[in-house]
Amino acid sequence: MTTVPTVAAPAAPAPLVAGVEQRRHLRTAVPGPASLALGERRAAVVPTGVGMVLPAFVERAGGAVLVDVDGNRLVDLGAGIAVVNAGHAHPRVVEAVRRQAEAFLHTCFMVTPYEGYVTVAERLAGLAPVAGPAKTVLLNSGAEAVENAVKIARAATGRDAVVVFDHAYHGRTNLTMAMTAKAMPYKRGFGPFAGEVYRAPMSYPFRDPAGMTGEEAAARAIGSIRTQVGADQVACLVIEPVQGEGGFVDPAPGFLPALAAWCRENGVLLVADEIQTGFGRTGDVFALDHEGVQADLVTVAKGLADGMPLAGVVGRADVMDAVHAGGLGGTYGGNPVACAAALAAMDVLVDEDLSARARGIESLVRTALEAARADAPAIGDVRGRGAMLAVELVRPGTTEPDPAEAARVARTCHQAGVVVLTCGTYGNVIRLLPPLVIDDDLLRDGLGVLVEALTGRPA
CATH class of the missing domain: 3.90.1150.10 (Aspartate Aminotransferase, domain 1)
Known part of the structure; x- marks a missing residue:
């Protein structure tokens, strides 16, 4: 008992x-x-x-x-699965939501836009670990952000293949189920899944051979990509800097920088899935900051708006602009109330x-x-x-x-x-x-x- x-x-x-x-x-x-x-x-x-x-x-x-x-x-000790980083009912977030709700709840940014969306994009451009000028598309959920990151990467590179990692979790939609490693309960009985998704071995220090360095683990992953796909076929490599649902796997030092270097050398876009790790969660604003790595695209959600449903893809401006007009968006993406919550939450992140x-x-x-x-x-x-x-x-x-x-x-x-x-x-x-x-x-x-x-x- x-x-x-x-x-x-x-x-x-x-x-x-x-x-x-x-x-x-x-x-x-x-x-x-x-x-x-x-x-x-x-x-x-x-x-x-x-x-x-x-x-x-x-x-x-x-x-x-x-x-x-x-x-x-x-x-x-769960924070709604890493969502309420600023805590439940933080007064600054609650007040921002109240003010926006009294002004208007929805117009659809693609029909009649509003300042809040633009301000969130400006703030994310200054925070996200992306090289050079950045642009942002706002969405509803983490899975939607990952799907859009893949769309953007394919449009920008003209390639189809997507590389993910053992133990990864990226969502519950058809494409993100294909990208997720664990079958039960996320994938079983829901196929067939989207194609051109390939899996590489993750750096998992507790279960890797004793003494394996991050650089050695990266070489192992790169070797797997070369044999499974070929670098010239890969649109993007999608990775959680610290894996979430897969077991909070923190890769060995050097693993992420080595993968980032390989991506740059081969024209592959690095997509950092920072949905669970972002906004102070890992002790840096973003987990990539720990080793000074910069990505081409970063997916965000969870802690972004401290409980309001908001997600996004932040990326290099030239990559984000590769998509034709009308190719990105959604009815509720960047909802004004959620944007107000996000701006307040980002203020708390910095001020506190x-x-x-x-x-x-x-x-x-x-x-x-x-x-x-x-x-x-x-x-x-x-x-x-x-x-x-x-x-x-x-x-x-x-x-x-x-x-x-x-x-x-x-x-x-x-x-x-x-x-x-x-x-x-x-x-x-x-x-x-x-x-x-x-x-x-x-x-x-x-x-x-x-x-x-x-x-x-x-x-």
């Missing part, structure tokens, strides 16, 4: 964010009776294909705390230095997880950057994935009021994505629950 960790009495009042106390507190079991009742209604009208990590229905949220319909306050805060989160989390290794032999690897961190769980003494242990640890955390997520090709990784505004006391409390779940001992 799972033991739910107790909540220690606080020494001082916890701060309030959007009226929500930044402290974990359980009034009922998780999920509680009101959530269970809503779960029954959900089951009657929502397809079973729509997954659910934790069946606690949220009533409100602020900062890094979710309040469910039973009055439980949950520590959010969320990238530095992500590095502080990394220091605290790594210290706790590394200390837990001695009492948790299932911990095979602790990895990631900034506030994008993970623990890979294996059968003790081996590198054999242990998805059952990952599921048990996640379930234990959920029952104690801490939201964590699992991921990985093998389903054996616990990932942590707290809002970048989380305070240290709340983070320590959530980590204490996770460490106790990993070790079976109080943190």
